[in-house]
Amino acid sequence: MSFFYRFLCGAISLVCFCTPAQAAPNPSLQCAGVNLKQAFTSDTAWSMCLSLDDQEGLTVNQLTYTTANRTRRVLGKGSLAQLETVFDDNRNPPSFATTREGFGGNQLISLKSKDCEGGSLYADQTGRKVICSRLQTAGLLYNYAYQAQRQTSFLEIFSISQTTDFQTYTQRWRFYENGVIEPALGFSGKIPRYAPVSLGFGRTVKNSEQLALGFSNYLGWRLDFDLGKDSDNDRVKELTSTLSASRRQRRLGIAVLDTEAARDLNPELKTTWLVEDGDEVNEFGQAIAYEIIPSQYYQSTSNVRGRPWLANDLYFTRYKECEKYASDNNSSDCARNVLHYIQDKENINRADLVVWYKQHYHYLPRSDDSDYISTDWVSFQLMPRDWTAGNPL
Amino acid sequence: MNSLKGFILRIARLSTGFIGLVTALNAVADGACGSAYAIETTLPSGARWSMCWEQTLQNGISLHHIAYQAKKGPKQDILFRAELAQVHVPYDDNSARYHDISDYGFGERNLLELNEQTCPNGSLIKYYGKAVLCQQILARGEELRSQNTSVQGYKLSIFSISQVGSYNYIPRWDFFDNGTMEFSVGATGALQKFTRGNESDVGWLIGPDKIGLSHLHNFFWRLDFDLAGNGANDYVEEINFVREDKGLKAKHEKLELETGRDVNPDTMRTWIVADKERKNAVNSPLAYEIQLYQAGQRDVGPEEEAFTKYDIYFTKAKECERFASHNGTADYCAKDLSTYLNGETLDEDLIVWPTTSFYHIPRAEDAPNMNLHWSGIRLKPFDWHNSNPLASSIR
Numbered sequence: 001m002s003f004f005y006r007f008l009c010g011a012i013s014l015v016c017f018c019t020p021a022q023a024a025p026n027p028s029l030q031c032a033g034v035n036l037k038q039a040f041t042s043d044t045a046w047s048m049c050l051s052l053d054d055q056e057g058l059t060v061n062q063l064t065y066t067t068a069n070r071t072r073r074v075l076g077k078g079s080l081a082q083l084e085t086v087f088d089d090n091r092n093p094p095s096f097a098t099t100r101e102g103f104g105g106n107q108l109i110s111l112k113s114k115d116c117e118g119g120s121l122y123a124d125q126t127g128r129k130v131i132c133s134r135l136q137t138a139g140l141l142y143n144y145a146y147q148a149q150r151q152t153s154f155l156e157i158f159s160i161s162q163t164t165d166f167q168t169y170t171q172r173w174r175f176y177e178n179g180v181i182e183p184a185l186g187f188s189g190k191i192p193r194y195a196p197v198s199l200g201f202g203r204t205v206k207n208s209e210q211l212a213l214g215f216s217n218y219l220g221w222r223l224d225f226d227l228g229k230d231s232d233n234d235r236v237k238e239l240t241s242t243l244s245a246s247r248r249q250r251r252l253g254i255a256v257l258d259t260e261a262a263r264d265l266n267p268e269l270k271t272t273w274l275v276e277d278g279d280e281v282n283e284f285g286q287a288i289a290y291e292i293i294p295s296q297y298y299q300s301t302s303n304v305r306g307r308p309w310l311a312n313d314l315y316f317t318r319y320k321e322c323e324k325y326a327s328d329n330n331s332s333d334c335a336r337n338v339l340h341y342i343q344d345k346e347n348i349n350r351a352d353l354v355v356w357y358k359q360h361y362h363y364l365p366r367s368d369d370s371d372y373i374s375t376d377w378v379s380f381q382l383m384p385r386d387w388t389a390g391n392p393l
Numbered sequence: 394m395n396s397l398k399g400f401i402l403r404i405a406r407l408s409t410g411f412i413g414l415v416t417a418l419n420a421v422a423d424g425a426c427g428s429a430y431a432i433e434t435t436l437p438s439g440a441r442w443s444m445c446w447e448q449t450l451q452n453g454i455s456l457h458h459i460a461y462q463a464k465k466g467p468k469q470d471i472l473f474r475a476e477l478a479q480v481h482v483p484y485d486d487n488s489a490r491y492h493d494i495s496d497y498g499f500g501e502r503n504l505l506e507l508n509e510q511t512c513p514n515g516s517l518i519k520y521y522g523k524a525v526l527c528q529q530i531l532a533r534g535e536e537l538r539s540q541n542t543s544v545q546g547y548k549l550s551i552f553s554i555s556q557v558g559s560y561n562y563i564p565r566w567d568f569f570d571n572g573t574m575e576f577s578v579g580a581t582g583a584l585q586k587f588t589r590g591n592e593s594d595v596g597w598l599i600g601p602d603k604i605g606l607s608h609l610h611n612f613f614w615r616l617d618f619d620l621a622g623n624g625a626n627d628y629v630e631e632i633n634f635v636r637e638d639k640g641l642k643a644k645h646e647k648l649e650l651e652t653g654r655d656v657n658p659d660t661m662r663t664w665i666v667a668d669k670e671r672k673n674a675v676n677s678p679l680a681y682e683i684q685l686y687q688a689g690q691r692d693v694g695p696e697e698e699a700f701t702k703y704d705i706y707f708t709k710a711k712e713c714e715r716f717a718s719h720n721g722t723a724d725y726c727a728k729d730l731s732t733y734l735n736g737e738t739l740d741e742d743l744i745v746w747p748t749t750s751f752y753h754i755p756r757a758e759d760a761p762n763m764n765l766h767w768s769g770i771r772l773k774p775f776d777w778h779n780s781n782p783l784a785s786s787i788r
Contacts, residue, residue, distance in 0.1 A: 087640075088634075088640050088641040088642075089639075089640040090639050090640035090641065091639075091640070109538075109540070109541065110541075114545075115535075115543060117532070117545075137513070139765075140511065140563070140579070140581065140765055141764055141765060142561075142581045142582070142762040142763060142764050142765060143505075143511065143554055143561045143563070143581050143582065143765075144559075144561060144581070144582045144583055144762055145505065145556050145561065145582075146505070146506075148761075148762050149510060149511060150762070151510070151513060160538060162539075162540055166539075168538045168539055168540075170535065170538070178758075178764050179758075186534075186535070186538075188535065188537055188538045188539065189538070189539050190539050199638075200638065200642060201638075201640050201641070201642060203643070204675050204676075204677060205675065205776075206675065206780070207675065208675060208676075214634075214641070214643070216641075239754065241485070241607070241752065241754075246695055247693070247694055247695040247696075248483075248487040248694070248695050249485060249486060249487045249595075250485035250595070250607065251485070251594045251595070252485070252593075252594045252595065252596075252597075252607060252754065253594070265689060267688075267689050267690055267691050268693075270690055270692075270752040272754075282757060284598060284600065284601065284757055286598060286757055291756075294689070295686065295687065295689075296686065297656070297658055297688050297689030298656040298657075298658055298661065298662070298663075298684075298685055298686065298688045298689070299658060299661045300658040301658040301659050302634060302641075302658065302659055302660065302661045304636060304640060304641050362634070362661050364632075364643070364663070364682075366682075366774070366775050366776050367673050367674070367675060367677060367776045367777075367778055367779055367780065368571070368572070368774045368775070368776065368777055368778045368780070368781060368782070369781060370779070370780040370781065371780050371781055371784050371788070372537040372539060372542075372544075372781045372783075372784040372787075373537065373781075374536060374537060374571050374573075374781055374783075375534070375535055375536060375537060375538065375546075383756075384756070384758060385756045385757075385758070386598075386756060386757040386758070387757075387758065388757065388758060389600075389757055390599075390600070390757060390758070390760055390761065391758045391759065391760060391761065391762050391763070391764065392758075393762075393764075
């Protein structure tokens with residue numbers, strides 16, 4: 001655990017503790033990093049502990065959301081737990097930005113106030129300002145004719161890592177006033193590799209002697225859900241919607257996933273997943289839950305090297321301390337990647353649950369990116385479902 | 394191609410002869426509308442967007458003569474016209490299957506009046522005294538970053554709000570300073586349809602003895618591309634990445650005839666609209682990529698809704714083919730997208746119909762007021778520039 005949490009010091013309104021925090025299943029209230037709390041005018045609030053890990057970079061810990069006069073934990077920890085890159089020529093093995101170069105330490109770029117307009121910068125243990133936190137307006141939350149309208153905002157946290165000379169990644173988390181969580185990764189930098197025209201890979205972007213190579217970035221998000229008071233009683237429900245023979249009616253199907261599993265997106269069935277608490281309910285008696293809203297379906301299954309763990313979109317596992325990374329997990333006595341984590345089919349019905357979401361982003365070079373790549377974002381959302389009885393805003 | 398467009402195209406063709414000299418080619422966009430219907434914005438980074446808008450009963454707000462000018466670049470036309478061309482809303486219990494644009498309309502009295510509260514830090518644009526459009530300039534974070542070098546990006550954002558039944562739809566048009574466009578629709582207001590009970594397989598409990606019915610929103614846009622001011626020489630290419638020689642190779646295929654196509658996550662299929670004549674400095678055709686980044690909930694409906702079959706459609710431009718479905722059939726026009734596809738060539742002026750779907754299983758949080766949900770598509774410059782246009786400030 002010692003390298004797992006890095007210490008941050010410095011700015012106003014943050015608290016530093018100097019003992020490493022425990023992750024789930026026995027979370028401590030101590031924070032090794034920045035203790036951040038953001039209240040909104042509506043009496044809703046987010047609180048979290050931001051830590052900087054050498055490998056994962058920015059991580060979000062002990063995340064709670066306060067709404068309707070009730071504070072509940074959502075995540076024990078959320079992080080990007082792997083970034084695997086394969087270039088389109090596929091002449092080299094994949095690179096593992098998280099587990100090899102790392103997003104933390106010296107890879108983190110020092111931020112200036114102009115990089116964080118309207119926000120606050122937080123320093124790492126060496127005093128370098130590497131985290132930006134700011135409140136941003138998000139336009140309308142809802143509008144109903146002339147009777148009801150409301151503007152909203154979100155808390156945005158980001159850090160930027162230069163993992164190689166040419167590859168720059170922004171880790172950005174948005175926490176909306178209405179409870180939505182939006183993790184994102186921004187891709188920028190410079191076109192990292194060129195290949196001779198004779199190989200036939202890539203595209204002309206700058207001159208005709210060398211072709212800029214496209215590449216695949218596979219993101220392995222790790223979401224350690226700890227809904228409510230107890231981190232050991234969460235479960236996953238898979239929602240599907242089946243069409244009748246006439247294709248005019250749809251029927252909702254709800255199934256609890258009892259054991260560790262790998263699952264796929266399915267547009268025909270509109271498959272979606274809820275993580276719900278086994279005990280806590282809203283005032284209507286519904287289990288409080290968060291829904292996983294995936295994205296990036298249109299590039300999701302391309303897998304040029306046929307890497308087994310990339311064959312599925314989501315993995316649901318029971319928490320194990322050594323299962324840290326989506327792939328290239330090198331700790332001894334532990335399985336190597338998510339596909340192996342699910343092999344023993346452990347019970348996940350009322351358990352400490354970890355959701356792994358794999359996303360694929362393919363970069364297609366274009367002249368418009370020569371010299372500097374125009375930042376592309378890949379994100380997804382976690383959305384409250386029945387967290388409150390009715391819209392508290 | 395209508396006569397007005399033909400006339401404008403003739404002007405554009407005359408002008409293209411001087412294109413190397415004319416950095417601000419004003420002939421097409423300017424004069425296409427009166428100043429009350431013109432939007433011209435210079436973003437903080439120096440890029441300029443210009444366009445005209447109009448209001449109609451069914452489409453609500455349509456944009457036309459959309460042109461972009463990179464800082465230090467020439468003004469280039471991109472879209473002759475862009476509009477939302479259907480919002481199709483089938484309910485899971487088949488109690489309703491709405492066609493909101495064609496049958497109810499986003500315009501006239503369904504277009505809500507906006508004010509400073511709905512449009513903070515923006516400017517309101519009026520239609521006969523009623524503020525119907527909100528125009529804002531928004532920061533959009535870092536455009537580029539490498540080591541300690543970075544440039545912030547901005548966008549022009551334009552939206553209107555239309556009330557149809559209990560729903561409030563917010564068509565939004567975002568124009569980035571790097572040339573990217575994002576067209577989206579926000580759905581808010583209140584749930585439209587309910588049933589009683591405490592459990593249901595056609596909806597979700599949203600209150601005691603109250604079930605909100607699940608439904609789909611199928612959004613269709615109609616985009617009339619006229620890259621570099623001439624629609625007659627645009628063409629569509631489909632790009633698929635296939636495994637070859639151990640790696641991934643991009644296979645480009647020109648789509649010759651009207652067709653409907655789907656995303657394919659195995660081959661990362663994507664489409665570009667390119668100009669036959671205009672090339673950038675490395676001889677690549679000027680093009681825009683169409684990204685269906687929210688694909689994944691497409692709903693192929695019953696036989697009589699064959700227009701739901703594909704993620705994107707490419708058709709030959711026809712003035713009477715206005716809506717994705719429930720199109721008026723006067724003047725022998727076809728009734729929906731499925732019948733617009735009748736084997737015609739795409740070699741003349743072409744229309745792109747991108748779609749995206751949102752499957753809405755209500756939540757307890759959806760009442761009384763339903764928070765906005767955004768659905769959108771993206772148009773991204775593809776060899777439109779010689780290099781990143783916003784990097785000029787750091788070179």
